[in-house]
Amino acid sequence: MHAHSHGHTHGHGRSADRRALAIALGLIVAFMIGEVAAGIAAGSLALLADAGHMLTDAAALAAAFVASRLADRPARGPWTFGFGRAEILAAQANGIALLVIGVWIVYSALRRLVDPPAVHAGVVVVVALVGIVVNLAATLVLSRADRSSLNVQGAFLHVATDLAAFVGTALAGALILLTGWNRFDPIAGLLVAALMMRSSWSLIRESGRIFLEASPAGIDPDDVARALAADPDVVEVHDLHVWTVTSGFPALAAHVLVRPGVDCHDARRRLQRTLEENFHLHHTTLQVDHLARRSQGVALGPLEPR
Secondary structure, three states, X not given: OEEEEEOOOOOOOHHHHHHHHHHHHHHHHHHHHHHHHHHHHHOOHHHHHHHHHHHHHHHHHHHHHHHHXXXXXXXXXXXXXXXXXXXXXXXXXHHHHHHHHHHHHHHHHHHHHHOOOOOOHHHHHHHHHHHHHHHHHHHHHHHOOOOOOHHHHXXXXXXXXXHHHXXXXXXXXXXXXXXXXXXXXXXXXXXXXXXXXXXXXXXXXXXXXXXOOOOOOOOOHHHHHHHHHOOOOEEEEEEEEEEEEEOOEEEEEEEEEEOOOOOHHHHHHHHHHHHHHHHOOOEEEEEEEEHHHOOOOOOOOOOOOO
16 A cells, blocks of 8 residues: 655746846856956955855856756656756755865965065955945845755855955955955854855755755654654554655655554555654655554564564
8 A cells, every 4th residue: 555645846936036046147247257357457365255255146046046946847757756956956056066166265375374475455345345235135135045945045045155255355455455464364264164154064964965865854764653653543654764855845655554443544644644644744645554464373463663
């Protein structure tokens, strides 16, 4: 006996998310072009680091946009879950990109700490202040999108990190103007790199959990098994799997044995309600069988999950 419940709504809201991603992408690309030129003219690692990060931002936003489009395609043929995990691929790519750029910034900053070049601090401050405005606008746009999506969260972290980086860059430029000490520029670069690596670890960890079929955050499979086994008609629960198909789309499959003579259909519906109400699991596959069909003459033991 197989029971399937398809209550997920993971496709809702992606159109609005794509509009937010497109607006943020336009803002980032427009500013990035000017920042590259300013960073070269000013000889500022902090500005060039921000520009490099903004290039990854642009790529991340574009990838997030494309992944969102793919995720809206219906399930067909061999793609029985659709293309929802395209968003997780984009999020993982964003995390790896943040890590790689962060490592490059650390290397460049350490070299500049040893031998700091001249920095045109006035240009750095002006460009950084404009960058704060642009990234603040992009961050506000993305903050209104559905950040429960790991894909959108990855794009948001890129832009939010840039916002923090520009604040640090503006502060570094101002300190250079006040003191003449050019090492404030690579120090700001190191702070940017620290923020990027922290964000990258979050994205890589969460996307890795999904690809490795770990249980969703906040759902303990042992708790789920105990909740199912607590039903008075259930004798045994085994082959229980809880995983995340894509952001906001947890799924469960399990084999349940019930007492002889119990209505399997009624038991399955009751167990599905338990999963929905207690764990917010709406996409469930429960195979419910009578114990006598598998183990004739076996005495009923304690009602514990196995």
